[in-house]
Amino acid sequence: MVQSTADFRRLKGVGAILGKRLYDAGFDSFAKIAQAGEEGLSKVRGVNRRHIASILQQARELAGLEQDDRPDPVQLMQQRVAGMREKVENLAQATRDRFAGEISEKCGRKLGADLERIENALLQMHDFGNKRSRRIAKILGKAEKKVTGLDDATLKKVRKGFKKARKTVLKALT
CATH class of the missing domain: 1.10.150.20 (5' to 3' exonuclease, C-terminal subdomain)
Structure with missing residues (x-):
C-alpha cells in the first residue's frame, strides 16, 4: 500500500x-x-x-511485519540465570566428588552455605524489571567469570571463587 x-x-x-x-x-x-x-x-x-x-x-x-522471532529479553535473562544455577550446582557436585576425603566438616558447611546463598539469589533474580535487567546481566557476567575455570582448581580456590560469586550475586538483590 x-x-x-x-x-x-x-x-x-x-x-x-x-x-x-x-x-x-x-x-x-x-x-x-x-x-x-x-x-x-x-x-x-x-x-x-x-x-x-x-x-x-x-x-x-x-x-504488520513485527518480528516474532526475536527473543524476549526477560526470557533470555531467565535462561541465563538458569544456566548459571546449573553451572554452580555442577561445580559444587564436582568439587564434593573430587575432594570427598579432604573436605572437613567446617569447609563442607561453608561450601554448602555459599552454594545455597548463590542459588537463592539466582532464584530471586527471575523477578526483575526492565530497569534492573542491565544491572543483573552485568552482575551475572561477573559471577560467571568468578566460577569459570574452577573445575580443576584446588579446594581453597573453589571456596574463594564461590565466596566471590556469592558476594557478586547478592549485589543484584540490594
Whole structure:
C-alpha cells in the first residue's frame, strides 16, 4: 500500500521534511522502510542515526511485519540465570566428588552455605524489571567469570571463587 508523506509523520522522529525525503528516496510504504534496514535509512539525508532503530521498529509495527522471532529479553535473562544455577550446582557436585576425603566438616558447611546463598539469589533474580535487567546481566557476567575455570582448581580456590560469586550475586538483590 502506497503511503503519503503525511503518513510517515506517524513515525516518531520523522517530520514533514524527512517524510518527503523518505518518499523521494523510494520508500513509499512502511514495509519498504522496514526492509531498508539501518544501512538503507542511513543513506537518506537528515535521518538521525540515533533514531534509526526506533524508526525501523515503528515501521515494522505499522507495516504488520513485527518480528516474532526475536527473543524476549526477560526470557533470555531467565535462561541465563538458569544456566548459571546449573553451572554452580555442577561445580559444587564436582568439587564434593573430587575432594570427598579432604573436605572437613567446617569447609563442607561453608561450601554448602555459599552454594545455597548463590542459588537463592539466582532464584530471586527471575523477578526483575526492565530497569534492573542491565544491572543483573552485568552482575551475572561477573559471577560467571568468578566460577569459570574452577573445575580443576584446588579446594581453597573453589571456596574463594564461590565466596566471590556469592558476594557478586547478592549485589543484584540490594
